[in-house]
Amino acid sequence: MRRVSGLALIRALHSGHRSTQDVVIHIPHADVFRFGDSNRASPVLKDVDWTVNEGENWAVVGSGSGGPKTAVLQMLLGYLRISPSPPAGIFPFLSSSSSGQWRDPSAFVSMVSFAHRPRSSGGGFYDYTARYGAVREEDRITLRQNMFSDTAENVTNAENNFDDLAETLGLKDLLDLPLVALSNGQTRRARILKALLSQPELLLLDEPLTGLDVDNRSIILSLLHNLHAARNPRVIMGLRAQDPVPDWISHLAVVKDNRISTRPKNEVLALEVARASINKQGSQPGEVHDHLHQSANRKVLVELKNVSVSYHERKVLKNIHWTIRAGDRLHLQGSNGSGKTTLLSLITGDHPQSYTQIPPKSELILFGRSRSRIPTPQLRSLIGVVSPELYNAFPRRTGMSVWDVVGTGFDGGFVSLGTKGVGVGLAGGLTNEETQWRVDRIWEVLKKLGPHTWSKEGTDKEIGTQKSTVVASPETFATRSFIDRSAGEQSMVLLMRALVGRPQLVLLDEVWSGMDEAMITAARTYLRTGGLTDEQAVVVISHWEDEVPWGVDDGIKRFRLEGGDGKEV
Ligand SMILES: Nc1ncnc2c1ncn2[C@@H]1O[C@H](COP(=O)(O)OP(=O)(O)OP(=O)(O)O)[C@@H](O)[C@H]1O
Structure with missing residues (x-):
């Protein structure tokens, strides 16, 4: 017409x-x-x-x-x-x-x-x-x-x-x-x-x-x-x-x-x-991950043996065996409702059955210890998470700055602890050296993923109109109110939060939601070039193969859930 x-x-x-x-x-x-x-x-x-x-x-x-x-x-x-x-x-x-x-x-x-x-x-x-x-x-x-x-x-x-x-x-x-x-x-x-x-x-x-x-x-x-x-x-x-x-x-x-x-x-x-x-x-070369190809020698971070989850007669996960090693780049695949989020929630300790897998029939070993022997708060400091659930649940408190939100990533909580949002640490206090490391790390992620890496002009919270202002520097962005950031900016900040503590395991579930192309490019580039150490493992959940920052050449591994079963593909 x-x-x-x-x-x-x-x-x-x-x-x-x-x-x-x-x-x-x-x-x-x-x-x-x-x-x-x-x-x-x-x-x-x-x-x-x-x-x-x-x-x-x-x-x-x-x-x-x-x-x-x-x-x-x-x-x-x-x-x-x-x-x-x-x-x-x-x-x-x-x-x-x-x-x-x-x-x-x-x-x-x-x-x-x-x-x-x-x-x-x-x-x-x-x-x-x-x-x-x-x-x-x-x-x-x-x-x-x-x-x-x-x-x-x-x-x-x-x-x-x-x-x-x-x-x-x-x-x-x-x-x-x-x-x-x-x-x-x-x-x-x-x-x-x-x-x-x-x-x-x-x-x-x-x-x-x-x-x-x-x-x-x-x-x-x-x-x-x-x-x-x-x-x-x-x-x-x-x-x-x-x-x-x-x-x-x-x-x-x-x-x-x-x-x-x-x-x-x-x-x-x-x-x-x-x-x-x-x-x-998305396929630009990143760092060479040769170590990823020598998988068998790397430290085991997570081991699921014979793990199942069911709700009455609905069996969501059936006898899953899955190992995540230090340095792994993993793509967790499966159709909607196949149990991907459920599987990750067992690992993060958010699922009640995380505690009830009974050995020797079934076992969940996290960072070298049986799940029941590792307190959930400690687990949160060892795992960095970005997911739709986290995005929705993260509190939007007035007065909480971008800096504060990123700082909660060290302990994986939702509350900004201590002064300047760097937390007081799990043991109840941090040495000056540890505090300084945290402060340095917050600046590092802000410098690598701040607005200057994805924006030529500032964006307005409500409707994204382009302003004629200069792009916020990492220092300015750090002081900005989290609640007033656009959806895409909040997603970027939550990604910084997941990475800031250099956790052993990073879980990226639909991490690009709400981000624009420039943000996605900046985040992918950082993840591929210096954003992660060779010791950190990453699991990506995405229904779009080309959204995953790593490909076969990078030694990516794929684990697929189907009808409750899970297998490497
Ligand atoms: N309390 C419950 N009772 C019955 N079924 C449940 C319950 N909680 C979750 N489920 C089911 O568990 C299945 C797995 O959900 P999960 O969120 O893990 O899937 P997913 O693979 O992450 O899906 P998506 O790709 O859509 O995010 C779903 O079919 C869901 O309906």
Whole structure:
């Protein structure tokens, strides 16, 4: 279908060729501001000229969460002010329904963002481990109850479709599980289902493929295509610049800085070039890890023998044998719900069955000791973790600076201990030498991963508008409030926290969530060149092979979970 510019739209409407019903979005040459800002302020988006016609399949492409892509989606949600504002709103199809009634966009346009799993409560260690205990009243809420918890008028109608949708999304067998028990991928699919139940006319999905395994990606994409084709609802996806663009997408709105360029997909060749170069950056040579090829002599850090986890009749892990050695670079693979997070939670001590594996039938040996002989706080100082669960649970306290958050990494806790956030140490006190080492290490990671390594300009917390300020130096960034950082910046800070103590084992579970390309490149480069010692082992969980910083040439090992079994592949 032909794209209609502002003038063309008016002409078409006057000549009767196209009715407003055929136009989903129409924003003719407008600037976009935060509410409260005058037209003299620098716009969040400049000179937006965008028309989406019924039948076209659009995706909004831009850098990670909190960036200008988010600004476009927020504009569509009505969270930003459009100037001049089109008199009949930006959704012509809503103001001219067949019934002739105007429909409120706030009731008919909704969004699900997958850049990060939303927090269920205020965070903290309880949230971190609640998934495995499910003892709080709110944690007992099942997926089914959660689906129908909103007494939306539409739900009764929607129920007709519910079973089919739950089946397609692979959620049917999970409906009576506590919501907190769902894996990341399962939760993301559940959020799509819930959004569909509220029967929006237009559904915005930001980064819908994040955290989904290969099979589920194609299931979701084909479901979204079918829904969009049936206008039940129309779907607009937000994609990161490095994400593959689904085949059925016909048009792209590419957002860079505060400009949006809209055109048919096949015209966006430049973007393809950019994507190819990002992929190449991922395979740039790092340090030579010859030692990784001589695996048998290296110290054993973690040994699982015959380890199983089950919930009633549901067997998640069956007799797993797995060894992690010093210096290993491991990719833990498996489809959504296959038990990857569960396996790591046994190692970090967050899963109750971490303590109950009974030798000699089954054994969990961590850093040379049986699990029951190693206190959990000590375990936390030996393992650095980045994961969606940690991101969600880490408390956002006012007054906690980036420095404080990074400093919690030495002991793996959530509370900044002692002065200047370097902790008091497990033994109750640190020598001056140890304190100095910690201070030096915080500066080191800030210098290697701070904003100057991934940003040319400062980014705004709310909507990622580019500011004309100079990039924050590591010293300035260290004093900034953690809670006010964008999602991507918070992810970077949590990565620094995981690495700062040079823990023997580093677990990177979906570590790139929310980060933009420049952040990912900076983090990958650091991990490959000097960010880790040869003695540290790293386990990466990712459904995207090209997201893993190491390849076969680096001696990477792969361990795959499937149907409860685990094997090296
Ligand atoms: N309390 C529980 N009762 C029943 N099943 C549970 C419970 N807690 C977890 N599970 C199930 O354990 C399985 C493993 O979940 P886990 O989070 O380890 O998967 P994953 O491989 O990390 O998935 P993803 O790739 O989606 O993050 C899931 O199918 C989940 O529903």
